[in-house]
Amino acid sequence: MSRNRFKFRHSSAFRLALQLSGIFLISLILMAGIAYFQSEKEIRKRAYRDLQDLQKSFLTVSQTQGIDRLQQQIEFLSMGAKSGETLYYLTGPDNQFLAGNVNKIPLFDGRRDIPLSQIELKMKVRGDVRKYFSLGLKIGDGHLILGRSDYEVEEIGEVILNAFFAGFGISLFLTLFVAFLSAYRVNMRIKRIESGLIQASQGDLSIRIPEGTSEDDINLITQKINRMLEQLQATVESLRQVSADMAHELKTPLQRLYQELEELAEQSDLPKQSAVRVNKAFKEANTLIETFQALLRISQLESGERRQGFKDLNVTHLLTNIAEIYAPVAEDEGHQLSLDLAIADDLTIYGDFGLLTQLLANLIENSVTHCKTPCKINLGAKQEGKNLIISVTDTGPGIPSAEREKVFERLYRLEKSRTTAGTGLGLSLVKAIADLHGCQITLEDHQPGLGVFLSFA
Amino acid sequence: MKILLIEDDKDTSAYIQKGLQTEGFSVDCIADGHDGLLTAAGGHHDLIIVDRMLPGMEGISIVKTLRGANVNTPILMLTALGGVNDRVDGLQAGADDYLTKPFSFAELAARCNALLRRPPISQEITQLRVGDLELNLVTRRVTRAGQLLLLMPREFQLLEYLMRNTGKVLTRTMLLEAVWDINFDPRTNVVETHMSRLRGKVDAPFETKLIHTVRHVGYVLEQK
Numbered sequence: 001m002s003r004n005r006f007k008f009r010h011s012s013a014f015r016l017a018l019q020l021s022g023i024f025l026i027s028l029i030l031m032a033g034i035a036y037f038q039s040e041k042e043i044r045k046r047a048y049r050d051l052q053d054l055q056k057s058f059l060t061v062s063q064t065q066g067i068d069r070l071q072q073q074i075e076f077l078s079m080g081a082k083s084g085e086t087l088y089y090l091t092g093p094d095n096q097f098l099a100g101n102v103n104k105i106p107l108f109d110g111r112r113d114i115p116l117s118q119i120e121l122k123m124k125v126r127g128d129v130r131k132y133f134s135l136g137l138k139i140g141d142g143h144l145i146l147g148r149s150d151y152e153v154e155e156i157g158e159v160i161l162n163a164f165f166a167g168f169g170i171s172l173f174l175t176l177f178v179a180f181l182s183a184y185r186v187n188m189r190i191k192r193i194e195s196g197l198i199q200a201s202q203g204d205l206s207i208r209i210p211e212g213t214s215e216d217d218i219n220l221i222t223q224k225i226n227r228m229l230e231q232l233q234a235t236v237e238s239l240r241q242v243s244a245d246m247a248h249e250l251k252t253p254l255q256r257l258y259q260e261l262e263e264l265a266e267q268s269d270l271p272k273q274s275a276v277r278v279n280k281a282f283k284e285a286n287t288l289i290e291t292f293q294a295l296l297r298i299s300q301l302e303s304g305e306r307r308q309g310f311k312d313l314n315v316t317h318l319l320t321n322i323a324e325i326y327a328p329v330a331e332d333e334g335h336q337l338s339l340d341l342a343i344a345d346d347l348t349i350y351g352d353f354g355l356l357t358q359l360l361a362n363l364i365e366n367s368v369t370h371c372k373t374p375c376k377i378n379l380g381a382k383q384e385g386k387n388l389i390i391s392v393t394d395t396g397p398g399i400p401s402a403e404r405e406k407v408f409e410r411l412y413r414l415e416k417s418r419t420t421a422g423t424g425l426g427l428s429l430v431k432a433i434a435d436l437h438g439c440q441i442t443l444e445d446h447q448p449g450l451g452v453f454l455s456f457a
Numbered sequence: 458m459k460i461l462l463i464e465d466d467k468d469t470s471a472y473i474q475k476g477l478q479t480e481g482f483s484v485d486c487i488a489d490g491h492d493g494l495l496t497a498a499g500g501h502h503d504l505i506i507v508d509r510m511l512p513g514m515e516g517i518s519i520v521k522t523l524r525g526a527n528v529n530t531p532i533l534m535l536t537a538l539g540g541v542n543d544r545v546d547g548l549q550a551g552a553d554d555y556l557t558k559p560f561s562f563a564e565l566a567a568r569c570n571a572l573l574r575r576p577p578i579s580q581e582i583t584q585l586r587v588g589d590l591e592l593n594l595v596t597r598r599v600t601r602a603g604q605l606l607l608l609m610p611r612e613f614q615l616l617e618y619l620m621r622n623t624g625k626v627l628t629r630t631m632l633l634e635a636v637w638d639i640n641f642d643p644r645t646n647v648v649e650t651h652m653s654r655l656r657g658k659v660d661a662p663f664e665t666k667l668i669h670t671v672r673h674v675g676y677v678l679e680q681k
Contacts, residue, residue: 251537251559252468252469252537254559255466255537255559255560256468256469256472259469259472259559259562263472289559293557293642309545324609325647325651326647329645329646329647329650332650333645354640357639358639361643369645426644
C-alpha cells in the first residue's frame with residue numbers, strides 16, 4: 001500500500017528531533033560567537049598591554065638617551081621583526097621616516113585598530129592577519145607607532161570554527177540517527193495501530209493491537225483502543241445475535257406464508273378472480289423475501305466474516321466469465337455488451353469469486369434494465385499505477401449528479417425507477433461487497449450514460 | 458424411497474411431508490436434532506433433509522457427525538439464515554445440497570430428485586446419450602442425428618448438466634449454481650437467455666424436441 005509508506009518527514013518523532021537539532025545548532029552558533037568575541041577581547045587586551053610596556057620603555061630611552069638612540073634601537077628591532085607580528089614606526093620632524101619595519105602607516109596619537117589595507121609593510125606578513133592593534137604617541141616633532149598583529153585572533157577563530165563544525169557534524173549525525181531510529185520505532189507502532197484500525201473499520205472487530213510492555217503514551221492509547229474494540233465487538237455481536245434471531249423468527253412465518261399461498265394457488269377450483277389475487281400476493285411475498293434476503297446478506301457482508309474465504313483470483317477469468325454470461329442477456333434486451341481488457345493475463349486480486357461476480361452482475365444488470373433504448377455496455381479493466389480499475393460503463397440515461405452518492409444508501413431508489421421492480425438494495429449490496437474487498441467505488445458521468453469505477457489497491 | 462426429515466417447525470415439516478408423500482416418497486419426520494442424528498445413523502433412508510437450526514443439536518453438527526461416521530446418504534440442508542457463508546459452511550460440512558428458506562415446494566422436490574438419482578461418483582462416463590442426441594465428454598463433440606452441433610463452452614456445460622440429469626426437472630436456481638456458479642438471484646433472464654440459445658442449436662432444427670419447460674419450476678431434458 002503506497003499511501004502507507006513510511007515518510008520520515010511526516011513522523012512526529014522525527015520532527016521533534018529536527019527541531020531539537022535546530023535549537024542545538026543555534027545554541028552552538030551562539031556559543032562559538034561568544035567564545036570568539038571573548039577571546040578576541042582577551043587577545044586585544046594583552047596586545048595593548050604589551051604595546052604599552054614597549055612604548056613606555058621606548059619613551060624612557062628617548063627621554064634619557066635621546067631620539068637618536070631610540071632610532072638605533074628601533075632599527076635594530078625592525079631588522080629582527082621579519083614575521084610582521086610587531087610593527088615599529090618612528091618619524092621625526094615633518095613626519096619624516098626615521099626607523100621601523102613599515103613604509104607607511106596612519107599617524108595618530110592613542111589607541112587604534114588599523115586594518116592591514118591601510119599599512120604598507122616592508123616585508124611579507126606571515127599568517128592570517130586582518131588588522132593591527134596599534135598604539136601611537138607623539139615624540140618630540142614626530143610620532144612613534146607600535147603595532148601588534150591580530151593573527152592570534154584569527155587562529156583562535158579558526159580553531160573555534162573547526163571545533164564548531166566538528167561538534168555540529170557529530171551531534172547532527174547523532175541526533176539524526178536517534179531521530180530516525182525513534183521515528184522508525186514510533187512509526188512501526190503507529191502503523192500497527194493504523195492497520196488494526198483499518199481492519200476494524202473493514203468489519204473485523206476481533207482484531208487487537210499488540211500492546212508493548214512500557215507505560216508510554218502510545219501504549220496507553222493502544223490499550224484504550226483495544227478496550228474500545230472489545231466493547232464495540234460485544235455490542236455488534238449482541239446486535240448481530242438479535243438480527244439472526246429476528247431473521248430466524250421472521251423466516252419461519254415467511255415460509256408458512258409461502259406454503260399457504262402455494263397450496264392456495266394450486267387449488268383448481270379457485271374462482272378466476274381469486275386466482276389472480278393469489279398470484280399477486282405470491283409476487284408480493286417474493287419481493288418481501290428478496291428484500292429480506294438482500295438485507296441479511298448486506299449485514300453479513302458488513303461483518304467482514306466472508307473475508308476468510310478470500311483467494312487470489314485471476315482478473316481476466318473473472319471478467320471473461322461475467323461477459324460470457326451476460327453478453328447474450330444484453331443482446332436479447334437489444335443492448336451490446338463488450339469486454340475491454342487492458343491488463344496482464346495473469347493479474348490477480350485477492351477476493352471472493354462469487355461475491356465479485358455478483359457485484360459485477362449487479363452493475364451490468366442495472367445497465368441492462370435501466371437503459372430503455374439500445375445502448376452499449378462496456379466491461380473494462382486497466383492498470384492505473386498500482387491500482388486495478390474495473391469499470392462498467394453504459395450509454396444509457398445515467399444518474400443525476402445530486403443523487404449519485406445516495407444510490408448506495410439502503411433502500412434508496414431514483415424517483416424515476418420507483419415504479420419498476422427491484423428492492424433498492426442492489427447498489428448497497430455492490431457497495432458492501434466493494435467495501436469488503438477494500439475497493440473504492442465511484443460513479444461518474446459517462447456523457448451520455450453512467451460509468452461505475454472500481455479501484456482495487 | 459425413504460426420506461428422513463429433521464425439522465423442528467411443525468408447519469414446515471407437515472408441508473414438506475405432505476408434498477413429498479404426494480410425489481411417492483415415504484417420509485419420517487423428527488423434530489429434535491439428537492433423535493434425528495440417531496435415526497439417520499441407522500442408514501435406513503435414501504435421503505436426509507436436515508434443518509440447520511434445531512433444538513438438541515445443530516444441523517451442521519449432525520452432517521459432520523454423519524460424514525465422520527461414514528454415513529454417505531445424500532443430505533439436503535435447509536436453512537432459515539440464508540446468509541452468504543451458510544451455503545459454503547453447509548457444503549463444507551458434507552451436505553450435498555443446500556436450500557434457503559423460504560423455498561417453493563417445486564424447488565425442494567427437484568433437488569430431492571436430483572440427489573436421489575445421482576449416479577455413483579466412481580462410475581466413469583465418457584458418453585451421454587438421449588435419443589439421437591450424443592455428447593462425448595472426452596472429445597467434447599455434440600451430435601444429433603449424426604449431425605455435428607457447434608456449442609459454446611457454457612452451452613456445452615449446460616447441455617451436459619441437463620443430460621446427466623435426464624428426466625429430472627432442474628430448477629432455475631439449480632442451473633445457475635451448477636452451470637454458472639451463480640449463488641444469487643439474477644434480475645435478468647440469464648437462464649432463459651442461455652437456454653433459448655441452446656435450444657436454438659439442439660432442438661430448433663429437429664422435429665423431436667428434447668428440452669422442455671416445466672412452468673413455474675424449470676427445465677427438463679428427456680425424450681417424451
